Amino acid sequence: MNILIVGCGKVGSQLANVLSKMGHDVSIVDPDEERFSNLSDEFAGYTVTGVPIDQDVLRKAGIEGCEALAAVSNDDNMNVMVCQIASEIFHVPKVLARIYDPARGDVFSHFGLHTVCPTNLSVDALYSMLTDRDRIKNVYLDTTTVAFDAAPATEEEIGRRVCDLEKTDDEKEILFGLLHSNGGLELAYTASLTVIKPDDRLLYAKIVD
Structure with missing residues (x-):
């Protein structure tokens, strides 16, 4: 699968490493270029530095051809906004947002957004x-x-x-x-x-x- 990941922190980098190792085509976006050092030496994907809600940045990361997107940055609002852009503008089939506030999960689900909450x-x-x-x-x-x-x-x-x-x-x-x-x-x-x-x-x- 062609998969785009937003956020190269501990979760995003590990997810990218695993998916890349499994043979998926992976791109990962983060505003901070230094965060890409979290990726393993074996990571065979593509990295893009930039603001994830910028459509040009997402296009550069290959969102127009991706089959799934996971927004796992440390910012709930950022993750949700990215998923909305991916779903409504680029029509990505599968989108997932990580959120830290459990109370937001039910709210976002009403908008058709799939979420995962580490706290829960x-x-x-x-x-x-x-x-x-x-x-x-x-x-x-x-x-x-x-x-x-x-x-x-x-x-x-x-x-x-x-x-x-x-x-x-x-x-x-x-x-x-x-x-x-x-x-x-x-x-x-x-x-x-x-x-x-x-x-x-x-x-x-x-x-x-």
Whole structure:
């Protein structure tokens, strides 16, 4: 897919790295050129410096040919404005805005904007982990439901690196991260060289139809 990302902070850069590694054509826009240093050396996409709500900047980043856009800057208003421009002017099929204020989610949904709120995700995940250690249950990303399962590392997996693990038989399920006994979470992408310990748990994510 041709995907445009707005915001090259921690989330935007990591998303861009993952998508690029998976073979997608990725462009990323940020007003601060120095933020592109957050991208990995393996990032094979295109970077554009400029104000994301400037249509010329978006055109330079290839918005006219992109199939999806994710606005994940630190500014809620910026993210929403970019998504509105992408949807209403450039008719991008899929747009997603990250917002920090949970109360805004319902408001924006009335305008047909898909949003994801890190605050809600964190609360849902923490609640599930506290009340049911081995089942992380569901997280709701606008109209999509993602189910998480945490499984103790098996004898065969202990001592191996995360990147050496075989994929599951379920094509819709992916290894999302590694949960440590101290409650810490390492995302699978960044923990690829981490050696799995006996008390670690593997966190899997699956989109529920």
